[in-house]
Amino acid sequence: EAGVAQSPRYKIIEKRQSVAFWCNPISGHATLYWYQQILGQGPKLLIQFQNNGVVDDSQLPKDRFSAERLKGVDSTLKIQPAKLEDSAVYLCASSFSNTEAFFGQGTRLTVV
């Protein structure tokens, strides 16, 4: 069974630029999460989808971050404009039904 796929693996951008990350969850998984992991910390939930609906986006900085999962499968997370403090690893995870979540390898973002 294929795991959670994320791209790109690495991204370096200048502050105030925009960036987008892509995630393809495990087939059949209705729940999709985006997490932000700052160096030395545990993952912090940004947004959770159930199919194509948002379950929780309370910790998503909505002035600059947006995410969508239009067809209930793939998802994109966008940052516009990026700030230095957005440098982190962005992890996508999926689960069948709010049970065990399986993670992708993440996208390491560096904002300079």
Added chain:
Amino acid sequence: GQQLNQSPQSMFIQEGEDVSMNCTSSSIFNTWLWYKQDPGEGPVLLIALYKAGELTSNGRLTAQFGITRKDSFLNISASIPSDVGIYFCAGQYGGSQGNLIFGKGTKLSVKP
């Protein structure tokens, strides 16, 4: 954002020793999960716990779901060099609002 209290923050042990780490929360969870993260990779699920008092093993790993549903521990017996990494606990409320909240991690170093 909300995070669980995970301890210890780091451990330096000799190969062959046993390891114990734990996680506590002020909230009640329906599920406890333990993950391991290697450098440059996403967290990998080790053990999932679904019932208060549940004790589950996966090879040399044993984890328990606390009776109060507010804590969990992970034990690693007879550690080996490949156990090196960062271990995260995660609690999940369950249901449609099944947010997965992470601890800050325990960094394990094993000396051969």
